[in-house]
Structures are given as structure tokens and as C-alpha cells.
Amino acid sequence: MAFSEIASLALGPLTKAALIGATIVLVTELFKRLTKRSPYENLPGPKPSSSTMGYILDMHDPDNVDFHFKMTERHGHVARLKGGILGSDALYISDPLALHSILVKDQYNFRESTEFSGLFGVIHHGDQLASVWGEEHKKQRKLMNPVFTAAHVSRLSPLFHRIATELRERLKVEVKSNPGSTTTLNILDRLTRTALELISQGGIGHTFNSFDKNSKEFKEFHSALQDVLPSASSLFFIIPFLESWRKKEPVWLRRFVASLGYVIPWSALRRFTEAVNVMHPVCAKVFYQKKALFDEGGIAALANTASGGRDLATLLMQANAEADEEDRMPDETVIANMSAIILGGQETTSGAMSRVLDLMTLDTDLQEWLREEINEALAKKNGEPLDFYELNALPRLDATCREALRLFAPVTFVWRETMKDAVVPLQYPVTDTKTGKEIQEILIHEGTTVYVGMGALNRSKALWGPDAAEFKPQRWIGHHAHESTIQNIKTPGIFSNIMTFLGGGRGCPGMKFALLEIKTVMSVLLPTFRFEKTDATVAWRLGITLTPFVEGKEEEGPQVPMKVSLM
Numbered sequence: 254m255a256f257s258e259i260a261s262l263a264l265g266p267l268t269k270a271a272l273i274g275a276t277i278v279l280v281t282e283l284f285k286r287l288t289k290r291s292p293y294e295n296l297p298g299p300k301p302s303s304s305t306m307g308y309i310l311d312m313h314d315p316d317n318v319d320f321h322f323k324m325t326e327r328h329g330h331v332a333r334l335k336g337g338i339l340g341s342d343a344l345y346i347s348d349p350l351a352l353h354s355i356l357v358k359d360q361y362n363f364r365e366s367t368e369f370s371g372l373f374g375v376i377h378h379g380d381q382l383a384s385v386w387g388e389e390h391k392k393q394r395k396l397m398n399p400v401f402t403a404a405h406v407s408r409l410s411p412l413f414h415r416i417a418t419e420l421r422e423r424l425k426v427e428v429k430s431n432p433g434s435t436t437t438l439n440i441l442d443r444l445t446r447t448a449l450e451l452i453s454q455g456g457i458g459h460t461f462n463s464f465d466k467n468s469k470e471f472k473e474f475h476s477a478l479q480d481v482l483p484s485a486s487s488l489f490f491i492i493p494f495l496e497s498w499r500k501k502e503p504v505w506l507r508r509f510v511a512s513l514g515y516v517i518p519w520s521a522l523r524r525f526t527e528a529v530n531v532m533h534p535v536c537a538k539v540f541y542q543k544k545a546l547f548d549e550g551g552i553a554a555l556a557n558t559a560s561g562g563r564d565l566a567t568l569l570m571q572a573n574a575e576a577d578e579e580d581r582m583p584d585e586t587v588i589a590n591m592s593a594i595i596l597g598g599q600e601t602t603s604g605a606m607s608r609v610l611d612l613m614t615l616d617t618d619l620q621e622w623l624r625e626e627i628n629e630a631l632a633k634k635n636g637e638p639l640d641f642y643e644l645n646a647l648p649r650l651d652a653t654c655r656e657a658l659r660l661f662a663p664v665t666f667v668w669r670e671t672m673k674d675a676v677v678p679l680q681y682p683v684t685d686t687k688t689g690k691e692i693q694e695i696l697i698h699e700g701t702t703v704y705v706g707m708g709a710l711n712r713s714k715a716l717w718g719p720d721a722a723e724f725k726p727q728r729w730i731g732h733h734a735h736e737s738t739i740q741n742i743k744t745p746g747i748f749s750n751i752m753t754f755l756g757g758g759r760g761c762p763g764m765k766f767a768l769l770e771i772k773t774v775m776s777v778l779l780p781t782f783r784f785e786k787t788d789a790t791v792a793w794r795l796g797i798t799l800t801p802f803v804e805g806k807e808e809e810g811p812q813v814p815m816k817v818s819l820m
């Protein structure tokens with residue numbers, strides 16, 4: 254029996270018509286894509302390694318961070334990313350003026366992608382900063398921005414100092430227990446625990462007892478944090494549907510479908526479902542405990558909690574209670590934002606702290622230079638801890654943090670969707686590859702995906718000079734931030750004229766919090782320990798954040814080994 258005969262028996266005429274219809278649409282779409290000229294074909298850009306997938310594989314290749322870091326050097330500040338058979342061209346932009354339009358001036362026209370909103374909406378069980386845009390985003394930021402100000406963050410200094418001291422004391426025990434008082438250890442593990450305590454105690458007023466090696470709560474929560482984004486990346490073809498799915502009614506049906514994540518034999522889906530269901534209940538529990546206290550005794554009752562009522566969630570609840578009716582967030586939005594604060598602030602910071610220490614093992618003179626400054630400052634205070642303002646007044650420590658965050662932005666790029674056509678001016682004109690003429694502005698078409706190259710702009714030689722790719726903390730000493738570029742060019746970055754914490758309405762609210770964490774930990778560790786390199790080479794691989802692995806030992810998971818000894 255011929256295939257067509259079997260098909261006509263098996264399928265009803267309606268199904269057959271639908272199949273034929275779908276095939277025609279698919280073939281027409283494919284034909285259109287293959288024959289349509291890209292509006293960006295005259296722009297320079299990398300040749301994709303796959304003609305089917307286009308730029309996607311190169312963009313996300315974990316072992317090719319240089320694709321991003323060397324983008325401006327190789328292709329300039331606006332590059333065409335050639336799409337594959339199934340995808341259109343995108344733009345990779347690291348031009349400071351163009352990014353000012355995209356992130357600040359015309360920010361509502363360049364919105365977070367629906368994939369991003371959907372994914373983070375599901376991860377945090379509801380709308381929060383990372384999944385909303387436009388007016389709703391503005392409304393949430395209006396309530397949340399005051400929570401992250403220097404005045405509030407500075408009050409966390411004693412708490413951060415206490416946590417950093419706990420790390421120091423535990424490290425001392427580890428080092429002393431080794432003959433010769435030097436031990437080789439994976440500092441990333443210790444700093445991951447520290448960062449989780451800093452963000453959980455400072456962010457939501459909760460402890461995971463992270464320093465306790467047997468802490469079940471730490472293990473569960475940390476593996477959820479570690480797993481959630483990598484497992485999501487394996488679900489890439491369902492991610493585009495999450496945004497509409499997460500709002501579908503009735504709720505019981507959505508819950509039922511979500512519970513299938515546990516039974517469908519697909520390990521990435523299962524890991525994702527498990528991670529998502531670990532994080533939310535913790536934040537909800539902490540929130541309702543706080544709410545009960547607050548309802549009973551007001552803000553004074555919250556002041557008696559472990560963080561002294563200084564944690565960000567308490568401040569947010571207070572701001573929410575005092576806000577006008579129309580500005581107020583529902584409980585589930587506050588909970589989702591607590592979850593977003595933890596996810597946004599954990600891996601980024603543990604990575605950044607590990608990076609700073611790793612850099613110091615590569616340059617022992619730098620380490621000594623910093624130690625000297627911290628010791629002098631401590632001596633002036635008779636050994637009393639340095640607070641937020643005193644730490645910020647240390648030029649060497651400040652310069653080292655700026656330079657590490659410039660050269661090694663933990664988040665290398667973000668992406669945006671273009672809502673309608675927009676003309677964007679350029680700081681650095683690009684050369685038309687066909688005519689050789691200079692292009693001073695580009696027309697970005699509706700629907701174009703725009704990648705914001707933060708790591709690329711941070712390393713642009715046009716901006717930072719020929720030594721842009723070198724680690725030179727001295728470049729910051731004695732300069733205002735914008736003077737550190739060679740022509741006093743301003744970027745839209747909210748911190749130090751670099752793009753690491755992004756810029757505009759979606760710039761990282763946790764920037765001051767993160768800097769206080771890094772500086773406090775350095776000020777506590779450096780006077781006590783010497784850090785030296787081992788034979789291992791640490792390579793930072795690209796993910797949502799940069800993650801360190803030992804070359805040849807990737808299967809052992811992320812690590813930053815170093816020798817630690819007492820001073």
C-alpha cells in the first residue's frame with residue numbers, strides 16, 4: 254500500500270488539509286527568510302559558525318568569551334549578527350551613544366524580551382522587576398529604588414562585617430589545621446556561602462546557615478539557585494511560550510500542567526521544576542513571618558529580627574505599607590521580588606569576589622598594595638571595622654573593584670526586543686561594508702533583537718585606550734569616573750562609566766549592595782591571609798554570568814582553587 258493510501262486511511266480529510274496548510278505556511282516562511290534581504294547586510298559582523306543556527310551558537314558558546322570581549326576590536330561598536338535559516342539577523346551594540354538611546358532615552362521601545370519576562374515570571378512565581386516592563390516596571394522601581402539607596406545600604410555594614418568575620422574565623426580554622434599553616438582550597442565554595450548569607454540576611458532577613466557544611470537548607474537552596482538558569486537554557490524551545498502560559502486561567506489547570514514537570518522523563522525540566530519549587534516557598538515563608546510581626550507590632554516589631562529590620566525586604570514592606578493605594582504591590586509581588594533579589598544578587602557577587610581574589614593571586618604586589626591600605630585604615634580605627642563610607646574612601650580598594658568589574662563584567666551581555674523602528678545615533682561611526690562610506694546613525698527595525706554588549710564596551714580600545722584589555726587598577730586612581738576614558742566619553746553605565754551594572758531604568762538596583770559586600774569581605778580577609786596561585790588554570794566560562802572552572806577539570810564543577818596562609 255502506498256504511503257498516500259495509508260495516510261488517507263489514517264487521517265481524516267480535515268487533518269490532511271491542516272497538515273498541507275501548515276506545510277505551505279512553513280515552506281513560504283522559509284522561502285521568505287532565505288530570499289529576504291537583511292536590512293543590516295551592509296554592517297560588519299562575525300561570520301556565524303553555523304549557517305543553520307546563525308549567530309546563536311557563537312553567542313552562547315561557553316568557551317568563547319572572547320566572542321564578546323573582542324567584539325569591538327574585531328567588528329566595531331555595531332555589529333550584524335547573521336541569523337540562520339530559522340532566525341533573523343540581530344545587532345550587537347556596544348556604542349556608548351547608541352546604548353544611551355537604547356537603555357535611557359528610548360528605553361520603552363527596547364524592552365526586555367518576552368522569553369526573559371516569561372522565564373523570570375515562572376522562576377519567581379509572579380511578576381517582579383525582572384519580568385515586567387513599561388509602566389508596571391516604573392511603578393515597581395519607584396517603590397524599590399529608595400530601598401537600595403546608600404543611606405539604607407550603609408546601615409548593613411555591621412551585618413556584612415559580622416558575616417565576613419565568620420568566614421574569616423572558619424578559614425583560620427581550616428588553614429591552621431594544615432601542617433605549615435597553608436592550605437589549598439576552593440575559595441569559590443567559601444565565597445558562595447558568604448554571598449548567600451550576605452544576600453539572604455541583608456536582602457530578606459533570613460539565614461540558610463550557609464557556613465555549616467551540613468546545612469540542608471543551604472544545600473537545597475544553593476543547588477536550586479545553581480541549577481535554575483542552566484536547566485532553563487536546555488528548555489529553550491518552550492521558553493517563548495512561558496510568558497503567555499503563566500497568565501492562563503484557570504489556575505488549577507496551570508498548576509496541574511506545572512506538576513507534570515516532575516513526571517515527564519526530561520531531566521532538564523525536572524531540575525527546573527524542582528529548583529523553582531524550592532526558591533519560592535522560602536521567600537513566601539519569610540514574607541508571611543514578617544507580615545505577621547508587622548501586623549502585630551508595626552515596624553518596631555521587625556526591628557527585633559536578626560537583621561535589625563535593616564534588610565531590603567523589611568524596607569520594601571514598610572515602603573509598600575506607606576505607599577498610596579495605586580502604587581502598592583500585592584503580597585505575591587513583594588514575595589516574587591524577594592526571590593528576584595536573591596537570584597540577582599547571589600552568583601553575580603560570589604563570582605565577582607572570587608575574581609578579585611583570583612586576580613590578587615596573579616599579582617602579589619597588588620595584593621600587598623591593597624593590604625597596606627586596609628591595614629593603615631584599620632590602624633587609624635584601632636582595629637574597629639571599616640564602614641560603608643570608610644571603605645568607599647579607600648582609593649586602592651575602590652580602584653581594584655572598578656577595574657575588576659570593568660574587565661570582567663559578571664554579566665557579559667543582555668538583550669532587548671525592538672518594539673518599533675528607531676533611528677539611533679552613533680558615537681563611533683561604522684563603515685558600510687559595500688560602499689565604504691561612514692554610517693553615523695542606524696535604523697533599527699521593529700522586531701530586531703538587540704544585544705547590549707556590556708563586556709564589549711568595557712573593553713573598547715576606543716574608550717579605554719590601547720591597554721583596554723589589561724588589568725590596571727591604577728587607571729582609576731585620582732580620576733573621576735568619566736575622566737578615565739581616553740576622550741572623556743560618557744557611557745550610560747550607572748556605575749563608574751562602565752556597563753557592568755547596566756544603565757537606564759533597568760540598571761542594577763543592587764549595585765551599592767554588591768560593592769559593599771565585595772569591599773567588606775576584602776577588608777576582612779586581606780589583613781589576615783595571604784592568597785597564592787596554584788598550578789591550576791582557572792578559565793571563566795560564559796553562562797548567564799561568568800563561571801570559573803579549572804581547565805581540564807570542568808566535570809568537577811565551578812571552582813577557584815588557591816593557596817591560603819596566615820599572614
Ligand code: HEM
Binds near residue numbers: 383598664763766
Ligand atoms: C557584581 C554584582 C552584580 C552585577 C554585576 C549585577 C548586574 C546586573 C545587571 C547587568 C542587571 C540588568 C539585567 C537586565 O536588564 O537584563 C541587573 C539587574 C538586577 N539586579 Fe543586579 N547585579 C549584581 C548584584 C546584585 C545584587 C547584590 C542585587 C540585590 C541586592 C541585585 C539585584 C538586581 C535586580 C533586582 C535586578 C533587576 C532590575 C530591573 O530589571 O529593574 N543585583 N543586575
